[in-house]
Amino acid sequence: MCDIFNKVTNQAELFPNKVAIIENNGDTLTYRQLMISVNRYTTFLQNKIGKNYEKVAICIYEGKITPIIVLALSFLRHTIIPLNPRLKSNQLKYLLSSVDAKTVIVDSNTINLFKEVEINTIKIDCNFKYKDNTIVRPNKINNYDDFIITLSSGSTGDPKPIVISEQVKMMRFAQAVEIFTVTSDDVILCASPFFHSLGQRLTLLPLVAGATLVQLPNFTTKKWCEMVIEHRVTFTISVSSHLHLVMDNLLKSPNDFNSLRCLVSSSASIDKDVKSKLFKLLGCEFHEMYGATEIATATNLNQVDSLKKPASVGAPCKNVKIRIVNDNFLDKNTMELGKIIIKSPLASSGYYNQPKVTDKFFVSGYFVTGDIGFLDKDGFLYFVDREKDIIISGGENIYPSDIEACINKHSSVDSSIVIGIDDIYFGEVPVAVVVAMVDDHILIEKQLRLFLRSNLASNQQPMKYFFRKSFPLTPSGKIDRRKLQNSINSFGLDLSAKLRQIQKIKNK
């Protein structure tokens, strides 16, 4: 198995003048220019970091610089730790220590986030000017075990640093190439951030495949549509909240989007009528998939199967084994509900420096997804519910315990519960239910909003606060989150309505 750096260098030799990257602002880099820039940054980073095999975090606002830095770091055999630049200083500090990062690469917008953190900070200029040179081809280098560590959320309490080796990352690219028939003729749009595993895949896959990467770091419906039309995008994987927003435009003027040959929805499923319209009008292949950063894509539901089994998330991908088990890991029968556990050759080696957590989630080679579902007689998987309390908002994982810990610091708060409620734009949004020790709820809410805003990321802010005298309990005496969730869902709050209004105007 070839390493990522050599694979992209090969493409640069095959297609030196082909466009490798198209940035949001229309700037382009050819493969030759890309590799010359990578060589330049390799020398720069080698001087700044010194020895190889370090843990190097990246916290930058994205553009063509992202793959350049990633390829340079991979050549130097550093473990790459992408960070969300929208997190707060205290959150970043905690995450850096959880992965033993000694160096962080920043830009002019993010440097201040690390001014109180003891770490080797390397500032890079994201608007660097390309200078011509010759490509230096390295000797064959071996794959390395800790290629990238993806942090599962902007978590303050319980970060799960998911370690992926370079070989597994390459196998994940190969899987995508096979399922979605990606070739060097493709123009691939990446509208997901690099700290998200989907963003990593969509940034590196085009370069490894010799295709063209189109970058859209800040998604808006208008920009997504413009980029697809202008650059004749052929393939992308979208989180469902993005797909939901662009769907109207796709269906309204399908001819404008006829370059699209394959669209993939990475999370929640898309209405089957919409799917068949999309297929009919655009002639575009449509896939849904189910998976997790720990195991990559585990199932795939293609166009043909989705007509027969619209409620399924698909059949297992090649070499992936799916079991439905009870609490003792004994198999359930077909059509019987149980825990979804998955074995995949594309699985992560575990959580960095957390052997106990790794043992809990990786049992006898199977990853315990924390989801509930069943398999039908043909082996198709059906996702029914999530076992864990995680909230998935706009495709990103949010851990209620992080938000609850922050709310509970308020002197007038007795306890709090954060739950995800249904939302048509984000999928789910967090809301807080608080038991307070004093009656001035309006004041407490104002203070909490102010406090949380400076301590948690934007997607961790509860969209609404509810105050109660106590929490409902389950028969076993635990707080009944599901009951709270159902009761708040029954209010039919449309918390993203105003945002959608703004997005609509923005697109005119």
Add this chain to the structure above:
Amino acid sequence: MINDETLDYLRIYFNNLEGYKLDDKEFLEYRYLDSGNIDSFEIVSLIIDIETRFDVSIDADDTESDEFRYIEGLAKIIDEKSALHKR
């Protein structure tokens, strides 16, 4: 004239989002919604925050207006609404 309290609030809010260190003139004219620097979570969070902080309701007329898209206009919307509310 914009209320100092409103302006201070907005200055703190936007300075809290990294990368918004703007001088006063730039700040008032700053078209934050078109900047691409504010994500959808932040937009929702900003609206809810304003509604809670000033006890006002931001409605469709406001979000559809051009004023809503830049800081000075947004401050005016807040001030007009809270003046109405106090009457």
